[in-house]
Amino acid sequence: MADHCAENFDITFWGTRGTLPVSGAAFARTGGSTNCIEVTCGEHTIIIDAGTGIRELGSKLVANNPDQKIHLFLTHAHYDHVEGIPFFAPFFMNDVKIDITCGKLNGTKDTGALIKNLMKQPYFPVGPEVFSADIEYNTLQEHAEFNISDKISVRTTPMNHPGGATGYRIDFAGKSFACVTDTEHVLGKHDQNILKLIDNVDVFSYDCSLLDKEMDDFQGYGHSTFEEGIRLAKLSNAKSMLASHHMPFRTDDDLEQIERAMKKENEAYKVAREGDKIKL
Numbered sequence: 001m002a003d004h005c006a007e008n009f010d011i012t013f014w015g016t017r018g019t020l021p022v023s024g025a026a027f028a029r030t031g032g033s034t035n036c037i038e039v040t041c042g043e044h045t046i047i048i049d050a051g052t053g054i055r056e057l058g059s060k061l062v063a064n065n066p067d068q069k070i071h072l073f074l075t076h077a078h079y080d081h082v083e084g085i086p087f088f089a090p091f092f093m094n095d096v097k098i099d100i101t102c103g104k105l106n107g108t109k110d111t112g113a114l115i116k117n118l119m120k121q122p123y124f125p126v127g128p129e130v131f132s133a134d135i136e137y138n139t140l141q142e143h144a145e146f147n148i149s150d151k152i153s154v155r156t157t158p159m160n161h162p163g164g165a166t167g168y169r170i171d172f173a174g175k176s177f178a179c180v181t182d183t184e185h186v187l188g189k190h191d192q193n194i195l196k197l198i199d200n201v202d203v204f205s206y207d208c209s210l211l212d213k214e215m216d217d218f219q220g221y222g223h224s225t226f227e228e229g230i231r232l233a234k235l236s237n238a239k240s241m242l243a244s245h246h247m248p249f250r251t252d253d254d255l256e257q258i259e260r261a262m263k264k265e266n267e268a269y270k271v272a273r274e275g276d277k278i279k280l
């Protein structure tokens, strides 16, 4: 392995939609696939969430490097974060090792049971026994911290979402990325767990499903706003924030308007779009 790529830390967005995939001219510049982020740390591939965006990522991974180790972290099991699982090509490869990690969620025993319940009749024709990869299931305790290699450390935090959800932070080669979705904030009372998770982070993606002015209509839905993301970014000294988990009704024009408001606060803040790649 050439030295120059040993410490690559790249974040690629394969899906940035929340709730449902969308298609059509009004969404073409942002992309229509649901949540999926590829995090490359040197030779390790970490994937956060398995929304519909994971299908295309799977094809790329199989084409580039058929025998590899993949770490799939799930924030939770709502459809928009797991509906791509049965269509992820590496699951059907013999020489691939995949570990699937998720926090403990209401309504399921562990991560293995979660996948079994996702793939069963009458919702899906076959179960996960059709996968040929070597799969290991991990179920996290709240606030779990673990290492993937001696250079990659992962920290997690529970978030405020119906049924539970987990935020992840990955530190590698002196840089850091955090994924904070899905979570609801309480106005005027910042989530201390999230502030700790994103403390001094280089980049974090944040649940920007809503606008502050929409929060009254969406109490209890478990989502947050780009305005709260900016407040958290400033309080935690995060260098950059990416707005993600866009609602199905949010058009490209709406998101460009949101991005202009974000950039007024800090030129580094932006809307996450499908295909965006950030090198840390």
Ligand SMILES: [Zn+2]
Binding pocket: 018, 019, 078, 080, 081, 182, 245
């Ligand atoms: Zn979601």
Ligand SMILES: [Zn+2]
Binding pocket: 076, 078, 161, 182, 222
């Ligand atoms: Zn959710």
